[in-house]
Amino acid sequence: MGAPLEPVIIAEQGGLVVAEHGAAVLLIDRGNRVVEITAYVLIVLTLVFGGFGAVSIVDSVTDGRSSVPITLGTILLAVGVSAAVVAGFMIRSAYRIRRRALSTFTPLAVFDRAQRVYRDGADQAVAPLDQVRFERRMQMTSSSPQLVAVTPWGTHILKRGNPFGGGIGRVDEVLNDMVQGRTL
Secondary structure, three states: OOOOOEEEEEEEOOOOEEEEEOOEEEEEEEEOOHHHHHHHHHHHHHHHHHHHHHHHHHHHOOOOOOOOOOHHHHHHHHHHHHHHHHHHHHHHHHHHHHHHHHOOOOOOEEEEEEOOEEEOOOOOOEHHHHEEEEEEOOOOOOOOOEEEEEEEEEEEEEEOOOOOOOOOOOOOHHHHHHHHHOOH
């Protein structure tokens, strides 16, 4: 019997997936970083504007001497509710991306254990698997580490971590174990 049509998920961290497809180990990014960041910002806006608007309206209704006019409170509440509605659509979009079949995504990297070669997303050979190791390295502009493949010919950034989408977790350890043939 041949390899399954759909890759089998071995590890998953946010939108980053390590999957097995026959002898190949695939590193796939579902590409939902923008959706996650936008949803996070919209949720914060919902809490700030909606909360302040609701408190302002309640204060205006219960105490006629409120420093914030009821009209301004209503506008702030409307902005908060609008942000909540858009955030709901963004969250639903993130779930839709997550439910898509892995075979519909282009892998960031393919680690072919049969031919013992690391290939990039464009299917170009990068290095023999015996000379590749995976590491987490800090980024200059983020609190989340990035996932890199270290080869004798240089360091290749596979995925930049994102604190809003779960970072990269321990994907480096999973990849090192799978590529070197150790069991998980």
